[in-house]
Amino acid sequence: MSNNAAETTIGAVVLAVAIGFMIFAARSADISTASTYELTAQFRKADGVNVGGDVRIAGVKVGSVRAMTLNPETFQAEVRMALRRDVMVPDDSAATIASDGLLGGAHIAIQPGGSEFMIEPGGAFTITQGSINLLDLVGRAITGGGE
Known part of the structure; x- marks a missing residue:
């Protein structure tokens, strides 16, 4: 059961970092019309x-x-x-x-x-x-x- 909790935590951290990177990239690229x-x-x-x-x-x-x-x-x-x-x-x-x-x-x-x-x-x-x-x-x- 502890393996599932660790995998879930790592997955959540990776997902949060990916979302943060996407927000940063969108702001840096100035894609807002x-x-x-x-x-x-x-x-x-x-x-x-x-x-x-x-x-x-x-x-x-x-x-x-x-x-x-x-x-x-x-x-x-x-x-x-x-x-x-x-x-x-x-x-x-x-x-x-x-x-x-x-x-x-x-x-x-x-x-x-x-x-x-x-x-x-x-x-x-x-x-x-x-x-x-x-x-x-x-x-x-x-x-x-x-x-």
């Missing part, structure tokens, strides 16, 4: 960006990528991102795709503009720069830069 607003940006190339990836300003995470789709009219990658409500972005800001390193990962980097007007929630960036493929650059340098 009430604390975010959505912006969109269109890029000619969005290589390396993934759903759930970071959106950063000055290297600080301020949001995450919610969805990526192909715009059937422009044939550009349309990226929806969720930003923290306390971070409003000037309407002349640029959204660029920045490399995380040589291995191919990327994030959205926002370069704030100087406008006093902000992009409204649900709005879109008008200035964007897509990803730059390092292998393409090396190939162009070797071949003389021609198309």
Whole structure:
């Protein structure tokens, strides 16, 4: 009978730790939609960006990528991102795709503009720069830069 009590106690402790970890992870990930607003940006190339990836300003995470789709009219990658409500972005800001390193990962980097007007929630960036493929650059340098 004492084995059953010990197993039950250990099981309860493990379950409590798991629930605590889930609560911590949910708060750390900032998955609450009430604390975010959505912006969109269109890029000619969005290589390396993934759903759930970071959106950063000055290297600080301020949001995450919610969805990526192909715009059937422009044939550009349309990226929806969720930003923290306390971070409003000037309407002349640029959204660029920045490399995380040589291995191919990327994030959205926002370069704030100087406008006093902000992009409204649900709005879109008008200035964007897509990803730059390092292998393409090396190939162009070797071949003389021609198309």
